[in-house]
Amino acid sequence: MGFAKTAILMAVMTALFLGLGALLGGRGGMMIALAIAVAMNAYSYWNSDKAVLRMHNAKQVDEQSAPDFYRMVAGLAQNADLPMPKVFIIETxxxxxxxxxxxxxxxxVAATTGLLxxxxxxxxxGVMAHELAHVKNRDTLTMTITATFAGAISMLANFALFFGGRDRQGGIIGTIALMILAPMAAGLVQMAIxxxxxxxxxxxxxxxxRNPLWLASALQKIESFAxxxxxxxxxxNPATAHMFIINPLHAFAHDKLFSTHPKTANRIAALRAMAGAEKPVVQPVPRRSGPWG
Incomplete structure (x- = not known):
């Protein structure tokens, strides 16, 4: 159901982009704006991970510098049938x-020292399994695609005053309204995805x-501390807030229109229902004997 919803929302984003271009009526200007937006987002596609990690001063660790944490991620990646990701720790x-x-x-994947x-x-x-699920589902790619459309829509909206023309339907007032509402609508779709x-x-x-209650407990604890x-x-860097497992900006506690995260209580309820529907396969995890590397 989540994949279907995402597909529908991305179709809405595409329709919004094409509709804006049609309303502007300038095919040349639309193609120029699209080319610039695609070029910008192509650069982001190849370099956004490095940029985000730099923004948060993330430090890469390995089996020598953070043995327990690194081995945990390796074991979870094996469970998920994923290649071993790079592992980072953020000092916050x-x-x-x-x-x-x-x-x-x-x-x-990156975790804060506070999480560890x-x-x-x-x-x-549970938390790191959630992050590996994003990797397996290629969610970062999905968000890159939506960002491409959102960027193109915003750019077209900014060009509207120059290329929209006063003689087009709606005149200057309609153009200004379009310039404001189109990026807002694109942002809402992006958040919904x-x-x-x-x-x-x-x-x-x-x-x-293999145990939904581990993640449910983690979400409850993380939100309380966050x-x-x-x-x-x-x-x-508030634009990176949607990437975190819990909104780090102290806002939007409910499933509101402008929230990048679902209400945590709803997520916990879904995980507990999942645990009740099928008995979790509890695999004891050895306790650490010292602090995380």
Whole structure:
């Protein structure tokens, strides 16, 4: 159902883009704007993962520098039938995590020091399984595609004042309205896609770690801490908020129109229902003897 919803929303984004071009009526201007937007997003496609990791000062770790954490991710990646992703740690007290990369072969997962310190090993496994689910579902690629359309729509809307013309239907007032409303609509669709992918990643993440309650417990704990602890890098770069497992910006506690994340209580309820529907395969996870690397 989540994939179908995403497909519908992406179709809406495509229709919005084509409709805006048709309303502007300038095929030449539309093609120029599209070419620029595609070029910009093509660059982002190849380099966005590195840029995001730099924004959050993420440091890559390996089996020597963070043995317990690295081995956990390796085991979960094996469960998910995924190549081993690059593993990063972010020095910030807010517990959170995200995944990035254009495909499973070029993926990276990142967790904050707050996440490593404040969660149990089982809860941490649930979180990292969720992030690997994003990688397996190619959600970062989906968001790149929607970003391409959103960028093109915004650019066309900005060109509207120059290429739209006062003699077109609606005149200058219609053009200004179009310039404001089209990017807003594109942003709403982008957020809706992000929310739908979170539910899918929760479901698949529970399957990867083989116990939905681990992730449910982690989500409850992360949200509680995230509401009280700032994430300075995320506040400086709010465009990356949709990537985190829990919104790091202390906003949108409900499934509102402008939220990039579903309501955490709804996600927890779905995971608990999943655990009730089928008995979780509980595989004991050895307790760590010391702090994470």
């Amino acid at each position: 007290d807010q517990p959170n995590a995200f995944a990035t990369g254009r495909n499973p072969e070029n993926a990276a 310190q404040r969660l149990t090993r089982e809860e941490l496994a 992000s929310r739908s992918r979170e539910y899918e990643a929760d479901k698949m993440g529970a399957e990867i770690c 509401q009280r602890i700032d994430n300075p890098a995320a506040e400086r």
